[in-house]
Amino acid sequence: xxxxxxxxxxxxxxxxxxxxxxxxxxxxxxxxxxxxxxxxxxxxxxxxxxxxxxxxxxxxxxxxxxxxxxxxxxxxxxxxxxxxxxxxxxxxxxxxxxxxxxxxxxxxxxxxxxxxxxxxxxxxxxxxxxxxxxxxxxxxxxxxxxxxxxxxxxxxxxxxxxxxxxxxxxxxxxxxxxxxxxxxxxxxxxxxxxxxxxxxxxxxxxxxxxxxxxxxxxxxxxxxxxxxxxxxxxxxxxxxxxxxxxxxxxxxxxxx
Amino acid sequence: xxxxxxxxxxxxxxxxxxxxxxxxxxxxxxxxxxxxxxxxxxxxxxxxxxxxxxxxxxxxxxxxxxxxxxxxxxxxxxxxxxxxxxxxxxxxxxxxxxxxxxxxxxxxxxxxxxxxxxxxxxxxxxxxxxxxxxxxxxxxxxxxxxxxxxxxxxxxxxxxxxxxxxxxxxxxxxxxxxxxxxxxxxxxxxxxxxxxxxxxxxxxxxxxxxxxxxxxxxxxxxxxxxxxxxxxxxxxxxxxxxxxxxxxxxxxxxxx
Numbered sequence: 001x002x003x004x005x006x007x008x009x010x011x012x013x014x015x016x017x018x019x020x021x022x023x024x025x026x027x028x029x030x031x032x033x034x035x036x037x038x039x040x041x042x043x044x045x046x047x048x049x050x051x052x053x054x055x056x057x058x059x060x061x062x063x064x065x066x067x068x069x070x071x072x073x074x075x076x077x078x079x080x081x082x083x084x085x086x087x088x089x090x091x092x093x094x095x096x097x098x099x100x101x102x103x104x105x106x107x108x109x110x111x112x113x114x115x116x117x118x119x120x121x122x123x124x125x126x127x128x129x130x131x132x133x134x135x136x137x138x139x140x141x142x143x144x145x146x147x148x149x150x151x152x153x154x155x156x157x158x159x160x161x162x163x164x165x166x167x168x169x170x171x172x173x174x175x176x177x178x179x180x181x182x183x184x185x186x187x188x189x190x191x192x193x194x195x196x197x198x199x200x201x202x203x204x205x206x207x208x209x210x211x212x213x214x215x216x217x218x219x220x221x222x223x224x225x226x227x228x229x230x231x232x233x234x235x236x237x238x239x240x241x242x243x244x245x246x247x248x249x250x251x252x253x254x255x256x
Numbered sequence: 257x258x259x260x261x262x263x264x265x266x267x268x269x270x271x272x273x274x275x276x277x278x279x280x281x282x283x284x285x286x287x288x289x290x291x292x293x294x295x296x297x298x299x300x301x302x303x304x305x306x307x308x309x310x311x312x313x314x315x316x317x318x319x320x321x322x323x324x325x326x327x328x329x330x331x332x333x334x335x336x337x338x339x340x341x342x343x344x345x346x347x348x349x350x351x352x353x354x355x356x357x358x359x360x361x362x363x364x365x366x367x368x369x370x371x372x373x374x375x376x377x378x379x380x381x382x383x384x385x386x387x388x389x390x391x392x393x394x395x396x397x398x399x400x401x402x403x404x405x406x407x408x409x410x411x412x413x414x415x416x417x418x419x420x421x422x423x424x425x426x427x428x429x430x431x432x433x434x435x436x437x438x439x440x441x442x443x444x445x446x447x448x449x450x451x452x453x454x455x456x457x458x459x460x461x462x463x464x465x466x467x468x469x470x471x472x473x474x475x476x477x478x479x480x481x482x483x484x485x486x487x488x489x490x491x492x493x494x495x496x497x498x499x500x501x502x503x504x505x506x507x508x509x510x511x512x
Contacts, residue, residue, distance in 0.1 A: 011296040040267035042298070042333065077298065078344075081337035088334075234498065241497040242490065 001248055013076035016044075018110035019086050019103035020073070021093045022066040026050060026153060026165075028096040029069045030146040033169045035092050037142065041085055043170060045074040050153070050165035053120045060123030063116055066100055071169070072117045074110070117166070124164040124177055131162075131179040134191045137219075138202035139173035139211030148205055149174065152198050159190050173211030199225075215253045223253065257504055269332035272300075274366035275342050275359035276329070277349045278322040282306060282409060282421075284352040285325045286402040289425045291348050293398065297341055299426060301330040306409070306421035309376045316379030319372055322356055327425075328373045330366070373422070380420040380433055387418075387435040390447045393475075394458035395429035395467030404461055405430065408454050415446050429467030455481075471509045479509070 023029040029048050036043055048071055049057075055067050071093075075085040086103040093101055104110050125133055140148045149167070156163045156176060167174030176198065178191035199209045199222050209215075209222035224232055236254045240246075279285040285304050292299055304327055305313075311323050327349075331341040342359040349357055360366050381389055396404045405423070412419045412432060423430030432454065434447035455465045455478050465471075465478035480488055492510045496502075 011294050013296050038267055040269050040332075076296075077333070077337060078340050080340050081333060084334050084336055237497040238494055241493040 013044075015077060015079040015082045015105065016110065017075045017082035017086050017103055017105045018073065018113045019075070019089055019101065020070060020113045020116075021089070021098040021101045022068040022070050023093070023099070024068065024097045026069045026149055027146050028098070029071050030149065030169060032071065032089075032093050032096045032098065034142055034145070035095075036089060037170060039088070039092070041088055042075075042077070043073055043085070043089075044076040045072075046168075046170040047072045047117050048165075048167040048169045048174070049117060049120055052162075053124065053164040053166060054116060056123040056127045056164060057116045057119050060126055061115060061119050065116060068099070070116065071098075072114055074114075079105075120164060120166050121177070124179060128162055128179045128181075130181065132182040133177040133179055134188070134195065135213070136176045136178075136195050136198055137173070137210050137213040138198055138207055139171065140202050140205045140207030142170075142172045144205040144207070145169065145172050145174075148201055148207070151201060152176065152194075155197060156194055159194055161187060161190055161194070168211075171211065172207070217252060220253060220255070269300075271333060271335040271338045271361065272366065273331045273338035273342050273359055273361050274329065274369045275331070275345055275357065276326060276369045276372075277345070277354040277357045278324040278326050279349070279355070280324060280353045282325045282405055283402050284354070285327050286405060286425060288327065288345075288349050288352045288354065290398055290401070291352075292345060293426060295344070295348070297344055298331075298333070299329055299341070299345075300332040301328075302424075302426040303328045303373050304421075304423040304425045304430070305373060305376055308418075309380065309420040309422060310372060312379040312383045312420060313372045313375050316382055317371060317375050321372060324355070326372065327354075328370055330370075335361075376420060376422050377433070380435060384418055384435045384437075386437065388438040389433040389435055390444070390451065391469070392432045392434075392451050392454055393429070393466050393469040394454055394463055395427065396458050396461045396463030398426075398428045400461040400463070401425060401428050401430075404457055404463070407457060408432065408450075411453060412450060415450055417443060417446055417450070424467075427467065428463070473508060476509065476511070 023032065026048070033046055048069065050069050051067050054065050054070055057063055058065055058067065073089060075082040077085065082105070090101050102113060104113055125131060153165065162179040164177050165174060178194060180187040180191050202208065203226055209219050209226050215223050232254070239254065279288065289302055304325065306325050307323050310321050310326055313319055314321055314323065329345060331338040333341065338361070346357050358369060360369055381387060409421065418435040420433050421430060434450060436443040436447050458464065459482055465475050465482050471479050488510070495510065
C-alpha cells in the first residue's frame with residue numbers, strides 16, 4: 001500500500017555515450033568489468049549478454065553480431081569525459097581480447113548498439129515456440145562474479161535445457177532464463193534444480209537469492225537459508241506490527 | 257546494537273580537484289549551486305559558509321579570505337573531466353558575481369582551499385570565549401533553500417545572538433550555530449526560539465527537522481510535528497517489536 005511517493009529528480013546528463021564489445025569468453029567480459037570498476041570509471045550502465053542471447057537476437061532481429069559474450073555500456077558526463085571513458089574502456093577491453101568495439105553518442109546510434117540487450121528476452125522466448133522462461137535472480141559480490149557465472153554456465157550446459165544469460169554485471173546481479181516446455185514436468189524439475197544449485201552457490205559466496213526481483217512465493221525457502229530463522233522471525237514481527245490483520249499481500253514472503 | 261556491518265568499497269577517483277569562490281550574497285552562492293546541479297555537473301562536495309564564518313576563520317587561522325559568503329567544492333573524475341567541471345563552475349559563478357575563484361588538484365593545495373570549512377566550527381566557538389554552540393539541522397528541497405536561508409539569516413541577525421552558518425548546500429541541509437552564553441537563560445531561550453522558527457519554516461517548505469544529526473532528545477516534538485502522530489505511533493510499534501524490553505537507547509526519539 002503506497003500512499004505517498006516523493007521522487008528525487010536528477011538532471012539529464014550533458015552527454016551520454018554507449019559502447020559495445022564482444023569477448024572470447026564470459027570470464028574476459030567480467031574481468032573487464034571488474035577492472036573498469038576498480039579503476040573508478042564512473043560507468044552508468046554495464047550489461048553482459050552471453051553467446052546464447054546473441055545467437056537468439058541475431059535470429060530474431062537480424063543484428064549480425066559476433067556470436068560471443070558481449071558487454072553493453074553507457075557513460076554519462078560532459079562531452080570530453082564520456083569520450084575519455086569510452087577510450088579507457090576500449091584500452092581495458094583490448095587487454096582481455098575484446099573485439100568489434102563500437103561506441104556512439106547520438107540517441108539513434110545508442111539505441112542500435114543496445115538493441116541486443118533490449119530484445120534478448122523476447123528473442124529467447126521466441127527461439128523455442130511454446131516455451132516458458134524460468135528466471136533466476138542471484139547476486140554475488142563482484143569479486144566472485146566470474147567464478148559464480150562460469151560454474152553455473154557449465155551446469156546449465158550439461159542440463160540440456162536451452163537457456164540464456166543476461167547480467168547487470170556492475171552490480172554482480174544476473175539472470176539465467178531456462179526455456180522449458182511447460183508441459184514437461186521433467187524439464188521444470190531440472191530448471192528448479194539448476195536454480196537451487198545456483199542459489200546455494202551464490203549464498204556460499206556471500207551473495208543473495210534475490211538481487212532485484214524480490215522474494216514473493218518462489219524464494220520463501222531461500223530467504224530462510226540466506227537470512228536465518230531469527231532474522232526472518234524479526235521481519236515477520238515487523239510485518240505483524242504494521243499489518244496486524246495480515247491484509248497486505250498475505251501469504252507472500254512469510255506464510256504467516 | 258550493530259552486530260555486523262557490510263561495507264561497499266568505492267575506488268579512489270583517478271583525479272580530484274577542489275575549488276573555492278566568494279559571492280556577494282548567500283543567495284548568489286545558492287543560485288550558483290542550484291544551477292550546477294540542474295546542469296548535471298557531477299559535483300562530489302559543495303559546502304557553503306557565510307560571511308560570519310569567514311570572518312571567524314580569518315581571525316582564527318589568518319586566512320585573509322574575502323569576508324563574503326563562500327562556496328567550497330570538490331570534483332571527482334578523470335584529469336580532463338575534473339578540469340572541465342572546474343571551468344564550468346567558474347563560468348556559472350561569474351554569472352552570479354563570483355569573485356576570487358581558485359581551483360587546485362594537488363592534495364596540499366586542496367587542503368589549503370578547504371581550510372576555511374574544516375576550521376569553521378572551532379573558529380566560531382573560539383570567537384566568543386566561554387560560549388556554547390547550539391546547532392540546528394534542518395534540510396529543505398534545494399528549490400526552497402535560498403528562501404529558507406535568507407529569512408533565517410534575517411531572523412538570526414535581528415536576534416543579536418552571534419552565530420555562524422555552514423551548509424551542505426548540494427543536499428539542502430544546513431546548520432546554524434548560535435553562540436550563546438551558557439549561563440544566560442535569556443540567550444538560550446532566544447536560540448531555542450530561533451531554532452523553533454527555523455524548523456517550522458523548513459516543515460512548511462516540505463523539509464525536515466533533521467537532515468543528518470537525528471532526533472535524539474532535542475527534536476522529539478519536532479518529529480511529531482513533521483511526521484504526524486500516526487506515523488510516530490507506527491515507528492514506536494516497530495521499535496517495540498524489535499526491542500520489547502526497551503533496552504536499546506531507552507528514552508530517545510520516543511518517550512516509551
